[in-house]
Every structure is written in structure tokens, then in C-alpha cells.
Amino acid sequence: MSSSSSTVSNPFAGPDVTLVRDLNIHERVPVKLDQNTASYSAWKRYFSLVFREYLLHGHVDGTVDSALMINDEEWMILDATIIRWFYLTISSDLFHTVVNDDNDSYAVWTKLNGLFTDNRLQRKVLLHGEFYGCQQLDSSIDDFCMRLKKLADELRDLGETIGDALLISTLTAGLNEDFGNAASNLTLIPEPTFAKVVAYLKLEERRMRMVRTRATHTALVAGTRGDQAPPPPRPTPPQPAAPAFPPAPAAPFPPPPAGG
Missing domain, CATH: 1.10.1200 (Non-ribosomal Peptide Synthetase Peptidyl Carrier Protein; Chain A)
Known part of the structure; x- marks a missing residue:
């Protein structure tokens, strides 16, 4: 912390600034916040763990007035880092909804949460369905x-x-x-x-x-066995043709009776 106010007016005792600034937030918050998906609860819980792990609650819970910390260089660096984390883990639609150069991290956190918790009755009806x-x-x-x-x-x-x-x-x-x-x-x-x-x-x-x-395996095995065609019948040897006999001669007509 800078010596100007860290021991008197600054109730925040945070981690090393470099450690926080270089943190890969996508590894700690592997969720993208989007109004079209059920991502809010997981996104909020992951960030709550980050705030606890690095003692950053004072930036987002409203217990510290950031206007009083304007001259604390480390506080301002951490606050900007948290805002950057938010922007990197939300959809482009949400980014354009909440982005404001004058906001501190508490304001951005509050606006993002409000988008998912305001209009409670309407959201409850939709979620119930x-x-x-x-x-x-x-x-x-x-x-x-x-x-x-x-x-x-x-x-x-x-x-x-x-x-x-x-x-x-x-x-x-x-x-x-x-x-x-x-x-x-x-x-x-x-x-x-x-x-x-x-x-x-x-x-x-x-x-x-x-x-x-x-x-499936049994059916395939049975099908494979059933598909085996029986061996073709052995060809029947040709039979010799029956000999052709000449036609029998016609019987002679009997002679006519005498005196007739």
C-alpha cells in the first residue's frame, strides 16, 4: 500500500498488487455471464471465491467508499483490475449495458447483479416454468x-x-x-x-x-452367421438322351369280304 493513507484511513489490507493484476481470471471464473443462459449463479459464486481468496471484499461489498481511496495507488490498481475481470467474463451485450468509465468495481458489480435479480416476480415466473x-x-x-x-x-x-x-x-x-x-x-x-x-x-x-x-454385439454376430450363404448345389451330370425308335409300320387294311 502507499504510505499516504494505508495505515490511517484505508481499512483494506489486500494481497500483493502484482499477484492480483497478473491473475488469469478465466482459470478462476470459467463461466461467461450471459442473460440467455443459466450462468449467473455459477459466475457469482466463482467471483465470490476469488474475492475471499484475495481479500477483495472491500471493493465490491460497499463497505469502503472508493471516493476516499482516490489517492491510494494500489487500491485504484486493484479496483481497475476487478473491473477488467468483470468485462472479460461477461457477454458483449452485458458489456455494452454496464460499461461506464466513471464506475468503480462496486458499481459494476452492483449493476451486473441487478440485471439478474431485479424484476424478481417476472424472473421467478419464468424460472418456475x-x-x-x-x-x-x-x-x-x-x-x-x-x-x-x-x-x-x-x-x-x-x-x-x-x-x-x-x-x-x-x-x-x-x-x-x-x-x-x-x-x-x-x-x-x-x-x-x-x-x-x-x-x-x-x-x-x-x-x-x-x-x-x-x-448390439449379439445382433451383429447373429447377423453375420445368418448372412453366410449355403454352398451352391453340385451340378447334376447330364443324362443320356433316350434313343429314338422309328415309328411302327401301319397295319394293312383287311381284304374286303368275297361276294360283297
């Missing part, structure tokens, strides 16, 4: 469960309580028909949690894949 209507269709268990969990996280960000029981119920209702037997067996899991149910379904998916592979 997506969450309760979520279907597996032809996607894998991993993809289906991840999509469902992201929607649940977004609802939690809006103050909605989404417990494991509701997650499991919605997950079960959205499974495709191939998992009919597996869905019935979920009631047999002791003290079920969403994580336990997902683990079970992934094992069942793996088992079903093995069964299909064996069936």
Missing part, C-alpha cells in the same frame, strides 16, 4: 441434472427455497421413459439426497449402456 417443465429428453443424466441444478440455483438467488426433496421430485418427473424402472427404485434409497439420486442414475445409465452394447 423452466424448472418444473425441465425434461431429460435425449440428453445424458449429467446434462439433465446440471440443467436442473442451475435453474434451482437461480431460483435460490431470487430467494426461492429449493430443497433436495423438490429437486428429486422434479428430476424424477423429467426422466425419459428409459429410466422408468430406475425412477421406481429411487424410493428404496435410504435418506435420499439429490447427490445420491444423481449418483444412482449415473450408474443405471452406465448399466443400460452396457446392456445396449451387448445386445
Whole structure:
């Protein structure tokens, strides 16, 4: 920190500026924030971890007035770095929505969060429809469960309580028909949690894949054997033609009776 105010008016005690400035933010926040995808919850949580790891809360939680830190060189460098992180991890549409040269990192963070938490009622209605209507269709268990969990996280960000029981119920209702037997067996899991149910379904998916592979292999083997044509019949040797006999001579007519 610069000596002008770091020991008196600066309540922030942060990390080495160079360490923060050179941080590869894409490795720490591997999510791009976009209003068209369920990315907000993950994006916010990744950044929250970065703020905790590098003691940067004071820049985004409003506890420090950045106007009072204008003369603190290190504070200003860190603040600009955080803004750069935000701009690098959001879509171009969001960038043009929030960009403002006069904003500090707290203002940018607040605006970005507001875009996803304002209009709570409307967003809840939309997310409810997506969450309760979520279907597996032809996607894998991993993809289906991840999509469902992201929607649940977004609802939690809006103050909605989404417990494991509701997650499991919605997950079960959205499974495709191939998992009919597996869905019935979920009631047999002791003290079920969403994580336990997902683990079970992934094992069942793996088992079903093995069964299909064996069936395909068996069908191919049977088809290969059935396609083997029988050997052609041996040609029949030509039979000698029957000898042609001359026609029998015609019988002579009997002589006419005498005196007739």
C-alpha cells in the first residue's frame, strides 16, 4: 500500500498488487455471464471465491467508499483490475449495458447483479416454468441434472427455497421413459439426497449402456452367421438322351369280304 493513507484511513489490507493484476481470471471464473443462459449463479459464486481468496471484499461489498481511496495507488490498481475481470467474463451485450468509465468495481458489480435479480416476480415466473417443465429428453443424466441444478440455483438467488426433496421430485418427473424402472427404485434409497439420486442414475445409465452394447454385439454376430450363404448345389451330370425308335409300320387294311 502507499504510505499516504494505508495505515490511517484505508481499512483494506489486500494481497500483493502484482499477484492480483497478473491473475488469469478465466482459470478462476470459467463461466461467461450471459442473460440467455443459466450462468449467473455459477459466475457469482466463482467471483465470490476469488474475492475471499484475495481479500477483495472491500471493493465490491460497499463497505469502503472508493471516493476516499482516490489517492491510494494500489487500491485504484486493484479496483481497475476487478473491473477488467468483470468485462472479460461477461457477454458483449452485458458489456455494452454496464460499461461506464466513471464506475468503480462496486458499481459494476452492483449493476451486473441487478440485471439478474431485479424484476424478481417476472424472473421467478419464468424460472418456475423452466424448472418444473425441465425434461431429460435425449440428453445424458449429467446434462439433465446440471440443467436442473442451475435453474434451482437461480431460483435460490431470487430467494426461492429449493430443497433436495423438490429437486428429486422434479428430476424424477423429467426422466425419459428409459429410466422408468430406475425412477421406481429411487424410493428404496435410504435418506435420499439429490447427490445420491444423481449418483444412482449415473450408474443405471452406465448399466443400460452396457446392456445396449451387448445386445448390439449379439445382433451383429447373429447377423453375420445368418448372412453366410449355403454352398451352391453340385451340378447334376447330364443324362443320356433316350434313343429314338422309328415309328411302327401301319397295319394293312383287311381284304374286303368275297361276294360283297
